[in-house]
Amino acid sequence: MAVVTFVSHDGEKFDAPLKEGQSLMQVAVNEAIPGIDGDCGGEAACGTCHVVVDPQWSETVGLSSPEEEEMLSMNPERQPTSRLSCQMAVSAAWDGLTVDLPEFQM
Amino acid sequence: MTISQAVIIGASHAGAQLAASLRQEKWDGEILLIGNESAVPYQRPPLSKAYLAGRSTLEELAIRNVEFYAKQNIQLFDATVDAIDRSAGLVALSNGETVRYNKLALCTGARARRLPTPGADLAGVFYLRTAADVELIREAATTAGTAVIVGGGYIGLETASSLRALGLEVTVLEATERVLQRVTAPEVSAFFHRIHEEAGVSIRTGALVQALTGESRVRAVVLANGESIPADIVIVGIGVEPNTELAAAAGLVVDNGVLIDAQARTSDPHIVAAGDCASHDFARYGRRIRLESVPSAGEQAKVAAATMCGKSKEIAALPWFWSDQYDLKLQIAGLNTDYDEVIFSGDPSRDRDFTCFYLRQGELIAADCVNRPRDFMFSKKVITQRTPVERSDLMSAPAN
Numbered sequence: 001m002a003v004v005t006f007v008s009h010d011g012e013k014f015d016a017p018l019k020e021g022q023s024l025m026q027v028a029v030n031e032a033i034p035g036i037d038g039d040c041g042g043e044a045a046c047g048t049c050h051v052v053v054d055p056q057w058s059e060t061v062g063l064s065s066p067e068e069e070e071m072l073s074m075n076p077e078r079q080p081t082s083r084l085s086c087q088m089a090v091s092a093a094w095d096g097l098t099v100d101l102p103e104f105q106m
Numbered sequence: 107m108t109i110s111q112a113v114i115i116g117a118s119h120a121g122a123q124l125a126a127s128l129r130q131e132k133w134d135g136e137i138l139l140i141g142n143e144s145a146v147p148y149q150r151p152p153l154s155k156a157y158l159a160g161r162s163t164l165e166e167l168a169i170r171n172v173e174f175y176a177k178q179n180i181q182l183f184d185a186t187v188d189a190i191d192r193s194a195g196l197v198a199l200s201n202g203e204t205v206r207y208n209k210l211a212l213c214t215g216a217r218a219r220r221l222p223t224p225g226a227d228l229a230g231v232f233y234l235r236t237a238a239d240v241e242l243i244r245e246a247a248t249t250a251g252t253a254v255i256v257g258g259g260y261i262g263l264e265t266a267s268s269l270r271a272l273g274l275e276v277t278v279l280e281a282t283e284r285v286l287q288r289v290t291a292p293e294v295s296a297f298f299h300r301i302h303e304e305a306g307v308s309i310r311t312g313a314l315v316q317a318l319t320g321e322s323r324v325r326a327v328v329l330a331n332g333e334s335i336p337a338d339i340v341i342v343g344i345g346v347e348p349n350t351e352l353a354a355a356a357g358l359v360v361d362n363g364v365l366i367d368a369q370a371r372t373s374d375p376h377i378v379a380a381g382d383c384a385s386h387d388f389a390r391y392g393r394r395i396r397l398e399s400v401p402s403a404g405e406q407a408k409v410a411a412a413t414m415c416g417k418s419k420e421i422a423a424l425p426w427f428w429s430d431q432y433d434l435k436l437q438i439a440g441l442n443t444d445y446d447e448v449i450f451s452g453d454p455s456r457d458r459d460f461t462c463f464y465l466r467q468g469e470l471i472a473a474d475c476v477n478r479p480r481d482f483m484f485s486k487k488v489i490t491q492r493t494p495v496e497r498s499d500l501m502s503a504p505a506n
């Protein structure tokens with residue numbers, strides 16, 4: 001099965017199975033990955049599912065939409081490959097994907 | 107050896123988060139999550155939007171999938187709780203069983219306020235709080251031509267938007283002089299009034315409902331001025347009432363909601379509460395507030411879970427809310443209570459994106475942001491940190 005790795009702010013790694021039909025945020029909350037809140041349930045309304053995509057994967061998974069950009073723009077931990085994981089529809093082709101988690105979701 | 111048992115009464119946003127947070131806080135005993143809807147805990151905000159419009163299934167609304175609860179060893183229990191016996195540490199279920207608890211959490215939520223009007227019990231009159239409510243509305247809407255919505259608050263307006271998408275003729279009746287009267291500035295009310303009328307919704311303000319009429323099914327809504335508005339279905343959205351009866355009967359202090367402290371403890375330190383059923387003192391606002399907000403329910407639940415595990419967290423986050431209507435995303439940061447000034451970025455009388463900043467004595471205390479996510483994130487930060495801002499900076503909008 002395709003697997004994604006979430007890397008916490010202090011370097012701890014959490015693997016989760018990638019299930020198509022879910023967003024990356026849903027994958028994380030269903031697997032109890034600490035550091036992804038998803039408070040608004042996937043509406044891009046809260047910004048608490050921020051992840052930083054490994055730059056090598058950025059082309060495959062895509063860059064942030066204008067709406068995500070706006071939500072992330074005030075975030076001090078924002079990186080060029082930052083995404084709101086609720087806006088990332090999972091693909092089985094993402095096997096091996098690594099994303100970093102910020103220290104704070106805000 | 108006995109295993110500690112955490113019992114959570116209520117399996118919606120607060121209860122589901124509390125169960126998940128207990129495991130994150132390393133609770134190693136049993137966790138029993140008691141709900142009286144058979145579904146796996148699901149998100150309520152989409153009920154009046156995507157779920158009503160038929161764009162999502164209940165499974166897609168699950169806060170976490172059913173496998174999560176199994177893997178985390180959280181027992182989902184479909185039951186109604188009749189009573190709490192604090193001295194014995196027992197919860198009595200309506201099926202006659204009792205459940206022992208070492209720690210108890212009340213996440214009993216709120217229920218739709220009933221319309222106290224003659225005819226309100228006719229078939230075709232609906233409330234909107236649960237997935238089951240929405241399934242009934244959706245089914246009735248397939249054969250209905252006209253819908254009357256009683257109440258021009260967020261639920262009423264979101265429902266109007268969704269029923270328009272289903273092709274119904276929609277009338278919204280608001281008793282006060284403007285929609286969203288309780289929660290926004292007049293200019294923002296006027297904005298939503300305009301948007302809905304442009305979408306073909308008829309909005310009647312100052313409209314007092316006197317009776318619902320019909321034989322067995324509702325046919326019309328009669329106003330205090332004698333006017334009769336035809337209705338195949340009526341949806342009532344006039345607010346909610348907290349479910350505090352269990353707590354009150356158990357002798358816990360209730361003041362609008364179940365009273366909790368900053369650690370989410372009720373007046374019994376072995377019992378916590380979180381979500382729509384709970385009220386607590388906000389130092390910032392200088393008063394006791396019961397919030398009806400998914401993010402607040404989540405935060406209170408996280409704090410409550412920490413408290414149950416003997417750790418210390420405090421409820422501190424700024425309240426915030428959101429609402430989707432048509433192509434509009436409204437995000438609200440903070441509470442605008444006692445504001446004395448509003449500043450607009452953008453023109454709500456003309457645009458489809460703007461921000462209404464609320465100030466009190468020159469301090470930014472809240473913001474209604476329509477299609478302005480950047481303003482929302484900016485406001486949340488500024489209000490939380492109480493950063494001084496210039497009026498001219500707000501007018502020129504961080505969004506641009």
